Amino acid sequence: MFYRAHVLIEMTSNSIHLGASQVKERLEREIAQAGLSNEVKVLETGPLGRGVPSPFLMIYPDNIMYAPVTVSEVREIVSEHLLKGRPVERLIVSETAPALKEGYFRPSPLAKEKRVVLRNSGLIDPGSIEDYIAQDGYQALGKVLSMSRQEAINIVKDSGLVGRGGAGFPTGLKLEFTMKAPGEEKYVVCNADEGEQGTFKDRLILEGDPHSIVEAMAICGYAVGAGEGYIYIRAEYPESIRAVEKAIESATDTGLLGDGILGADFSFQVKIRQGAGAYICGEETSLLESIEGKRGEPRIKPPYPPQAGLWGKPTAINNVETLANIPPIILNGADWYKSIGTPTCPGTKVFTLTGNVNMLGLIEVPMGITLRELLYDVGGGIRGGRQMKVVQTGGPSGGTMTPDMLDVPMAFDTLAQFNSALGSGALTVVDDTHCIVDVVKNFCEFFLHESCGKCTPCRIGNKRIVEILDRMQRGRGRPGDLDLLRILGENMKTTSFCGLGQAAPNPLMKCLDYFQEEFEKHVTEHLCDCQVCEMKPKRKEVGV
Amino acid sequence: MAKVAAEVNRKDEQENVATLYLDGREIQVPASSSVLEACKSAGIHIPTLCHMDGLTPYGGCRICVVEIEGQPTLAAACVTPVREGMKIQTSSKKVREARKANLELLLSNHPLDCQLCDRNQFCELQDLAYELGVRKIRFEGEQQHHEVDISSPSVKRDLDRCILCGRCIRTCSEIQSVFAIDFANRGFESYISPSLGLPLGESVCINCGQCIHACPTGALSEVEHVEKVWDALNDPEKTVVLQTAPAIRVSIGEPFGMPQGTISTGKMVAALRRLGFDYIFDTNFSADLTIIEEGTEFITRLTQGGVLPLITSCSPGWIKFMEHFYPELMENVSTCKSPQQMLGAVVKTYFAQKIGVEAKDIVMASIMPCTAKKYECQRDEMRASGYQDVDYTLTTREAARMLREKGINLAEMPEEDFDEPLGLSTGAAAVFGATGGVMEAALRTVYEKVTGETLPKLDFMDVRGMDGVKEAIVDVKGTPVRVAVAHGLGNARTLLDTVRAGEVTYHFIEIMACPGGCIGGGGQPIPTNLDIRMKRIEAIYNVDKSFPVRKSHENPAIQKLYEDFLGEPNGEKAHHLLHTHYSCREKM
């Protein structure tokens, strides 16, 4: 089924509280009554970032957002916008977010855009394997089946592709390690847990071009010598699960999965596992535990998954966006891929722009674009003509970028030099009306909530950090609090068991350095220049 | 040729050894070592909390961190394998600060009222705070609170003292294969919980108390009977009778600073007498009695075609385990009560008559190496005298605490004897305290009863020692009797699964819930570990050797008990007082 339009509705605990469920129900009813059920699809999505009133509706491909939406406004949006194609200008903006009036960027006219992983999304019917095949789909699979494993892996290695799931590990090497690890039984796993706030790129690929992932998994399966692949999709993405299910089914029916694929001596199956919902399940070893039916807690590394992964067997685990790169790389060759992006970090990256920019949205661009280009050329500048304060990349556990980094090329290696990270590519833009203590506390609260609790520094450290930031916000900061924060952060970074705890203090540490004065003012003068923090020091402090 | 082979061998050896630089010193360790093991072999004991020998490494507490050259983060020594050429720093500033910070974090979520804690003076957390020089906690904040769980008759859980090291969970699952407890909730709200959030007393917990030995803090301890025993001792209306289990005499010296493996039978009796018990009997007496009853049961099954293998029933943790997980083997389990319960029943009937005191005025207390005994004595089946046969059960630790309260130093005591007539025992009873002991004692009697001949060699070495499952074939005058012994319920599960699958046929099986048998019971002094268990076992066999009489059926007091009171072994009266029955329980 090919949908002419997708309506994303925000489904978060906050938006549900503000009536999102009723809006969704009404939306589906109105769409059905207007006879649009076969043309317009309603998708649930996560939050888009600060400043967007809840609940919102985002209509693709028009890139128009209505926010906030009430039940009584749904009928008009459906009959005017979706049926007649006339956006309801009156509802696009809200009193609380006038800057949103500017609209949302449309990826296509932008010169910088380069679609590799999103090559088919929105352009073909994701439910039709014929559509995918018509776009050269499954040709890459056919091509690798005529090569040796090593030859196939060499192409990926030469391309310079690194993992897009956050860590930036060279994908070709990972495949090679898995291929070379001793053992008969091996696995390929696709990480589609997409737990970062504000990202929906993996989901767009899964729902817009599911066959590209199925094909890529089969290619990896052949390359490492696996007969089975698992795709771990978060349960909050039922549409993605359905799309992938359908793709697996039609690929199997067509003989592109199953026994003796394309007449070669290669059999491969793909199974779907639903995510348990916890952020930590996106961490590769927790994810494996979860597939095995255990509590989603990270494993001791080494051994790494390519040595001992799923059920102790060598396993190549890759992110959705990483995988989506593989068929085009196989088809077009390593040199083609290297011609995109930077010399040290080739290829494209999907960025999601959320927060205080004029235009929100998602765009695939070559690696090496600067933050300035993303914010000003793509995002249309900071809301209300203000200044950027920080940009968080790749969600809370990614990197934190400060204004001095506006001209740093966005790539895994360059950002690492600045003690930052590209992460999954979600960019949360925070303008200078925000208090840094408040911003940092929000990130830290996320980790407090997501810590699995296994190790001391993360389980208790996050709690203590949030408590200290909280008292600073209430004007009860104590001398020495900044030192304590640094000690706690450093300790988490150096002693936490897994990447979550190790990355958790990143925003805190980066901002403590860059915005030291602002933090100090909270503690010593009990002043919040942004007037965000309440700062009501009580005369007598009872307890902590 | 020989030379080539030797060189190949040497090469193999070389490949299995790694050279490391530990604080700048070059050391060589087996290539399969963890950093923790490597350091230990070089005399550096890295501090640990969540690590415990014999359990899967966990890496949660982050106390054991060390610095490894070339790594940006610190490594947890317990879960980091060594690598050739690795350069390790174990006391750099970074390492010391990180250990201290993590310990302070744990303490920031801890009550810090050691004076009120069961584990005061035996606590790894307390020791570590002292050793790492924590004198102040920089990170204070909210603490987690949980109700103390006293739903179990045996194990008390005070989760406010829990540091989430997971050692109890791994012990329960890996050693005991019971899987009664696991982590619940996440992050700062994590806690340890029986499955389905049930209180421990309603779970599949089999009360063995091995988790108490695993616990580094005061989060897990026994449900105390100390106050009740004091009350009985201070009640002039009551005749207070005590029994002490075979394993106590080789461990109760430890809390008084005596070397591990010291036999302190005489001093123990003297000390306990000074606590004010009216009669001090020996559970070893009823261990001999158990052998007569169980031996008779075995011979009957063997010669008259009863259900085999016969499985021993002295270990109440094993009994509950069987009721939950192996109910289909219920018919195989001996109907004999444990020695504790046999003695309780005899005291409140035979002995009560003898001294002319009504059973209701007798308080029967015991000192057991076992927390499951607290549960066993409260089972409905254990009221043969018309009253609860054993009223209170003290662990070795509780008994030591009572002595200290009274101001008795066991080490200074003279040697005294148990009271007559239920204090007389044989070497066979003594070995009940060690894994394989019940089997050995039973074989000594069964052999002689069946053959009518004197056993040429009393020691059955095959059933001794710390191997998880032990087997022996005993030639009983031409009939090969196949026996097996398992200790620790994980080992028992392995053994029973082969039995259930019909892979092997045995005649007689001994199962003890606790690793090492009773000397490693959940009520024994802390610490109890492999090394200490082995020392206690050695002492047990020395007790055996010191006896002139080493076969239960030659115990004259037992013979007299049958003559005066019980009648025939497995007879009607014996059945009523000394045997029991079991019931099926939920698997979850």
Ligand SMILES: Cc1cc2nc3c(=O)[nH]c(=O)nc-3n(C[C@H](O)[C@H](O)[C@H](O)COP(=O)(O)O)c2cc1C
């Ligand atoms: C706390 C945590 C959460 C993560 N969540 C995700 C996720 O949602 N999706 C993902 O692809 N990778 C996630 N990762 C990264 C994975 O552990 C792993 O590096 C990735 O799946 C490897 O694939 P790649 O090489 O293709 O990037 C997460 C890592 C951590 C530490």
Ligand code: SF4
């Ligand atoms: S750092 Fe520790 S507590 Fe935090 S998520 Fe990882 S293992 Fe769990």
Ligand code: SF4
């Ligand atoms: S558990 Fe240890 S540190 Fe905690 S209160 Fe008890 S004795 Fe003290």
Ligand code: SF4
């Ligand atoms: S109860 Fe004891 S052994 Fe269990 S996790 Fe807590 S501290 Fe560790």
Ligand code: FES
């Ligand atoms: S002892 Fe190594 S992490 Fe706990």
